[in-house]
Amino acid sequence: FQQIREDCFGIPGIREVDARVVPVSALKGENVVTRGTAMPWYQGPTIIELLDTIDISGDQPLADLRLPVQYVNRPDASFRGYAGTVAAGQVAVGDPVMAVPSRRLSKVREIVTFDGNLQKARAGIAVTVTLEDEIDISRGDLLVHPDRAPSVGRIFEAHLIWMSDAPLLPGKQYEFKLSHRYLRGTVESIQHRIDVNDLSEHAATELRLNEVGLCRIVLAEQAAFDTYATCRSTGALIVVDRRTHATAGAGMILRSAAPQGAHHDVSVFWQ
Numbered sequence: 001f002q003q004i005r006e007d008c009f010g011i012p013g014i015r016e017v018d019a020r021v022v023p024v025s026a027l028k029g030e031n032v033v034t035r036g037t038a039m040p041w042y043q044g045p046t047i048i049e050l051l052d053t054i055d056i057s058g059d060q061p062l063a064d065l066r067l068p069v070q071y072v073n074r075p076d077a078s079f080r081g082y083a084g085t086v087a088a089g090q091v092a093v094g095d096p097v098m099a100v101p102s103r104r105l106s107k108v109r110e111i112v113t114f115d116g117n118l119q120k121a122r123a124g125i126a127v128t129v130t131l132e133d134e135i136d137i138s139r140g141d142l143l144v145h146p147d148r149a150p151s152v153g154r155i156f157e158a159h160l161i162w163m164s165d166a167p168l169l170p171g172k173q174y175e176f177k178l179s180h181r182y183l184r185g186t187v188e189s190i191q192h193r194i195d196v197n198d199l200s201e202h203a204a205t206e207l208r209l210n211e212v213g214l215c216r217i218v219l220a221e222q223a224a225f226d227t228y229a230t231c232r233s234t235g236a237l238i239v240v241d242r243r244t245h246a247t248a249g250a251g252m253i254l255r256s257a258a259p260q261g262a263h264h265d266v267s268v269f270w271q
Helices: 002-009 047-053
Strands: 071-076 079-085 090-092 096-100 104-112 120-122 126-131 142-144 151-162 173-178 181-194 212-225 236-240 247-256
Touching: 090 104, 151 181, 173 212, 212 247
Parallel strands: none
Antiparallel strands: 071 079, 079 126, 090 120, 096 104, 096 142, 104 126, 151 212, 151 247, 173 181, 173 236, 181 212, 236 247
């Protein structure tokens, strides 16, 4: 354990290590989901119990503010607040903020919670923020600090895992859920399919059930997003089938893929 701690403390950004050991037998399933009889000396949690209860609230690598607006609270003409859970960073009364993708600017007037007003709120806290100006903000927008904004665009590349019996087809219209916002769009192309056994890359024209691939996604309108490595809450997405409204896939944004200095032409897809 001491060697594990010393090795991990040498990694930049790791301040504390909580090392756990669970003895298991994968062949017989001992201590994987339930406890067996082969190791009565072990009284700790199983692997599944440990994964279900592990605290990841402190795993917030992004220091920049990311507040996805979940609800616009306007009970009457005297109050207009933007409710959501701070996904990353922190926000304080008096902070300059920018709404993206509209890029409208204002300042924080109040931070309202059920237990009373706060002067400051950090990641993981549900708040309602009021602003000095009445700017146009709707569900799915992000409140950020103006000098540390996320990417804004229509085109990005993401790793998708496909969860539908009907295959993912390039050019077919889907709905993409980013934070609390649904946007129409298409998977323009599948860059490659990834073999999960050895992580090798293979050419693919579609993704079938449980397959993973790197895809180029084109949305119908501008959206604000981060890479998944930067911020999980604003870098993850869900793919929804527009006909059945079922969740068809999930993904992690790898990078923005906007064309450089050229108009993006809509392609024709044969299906």
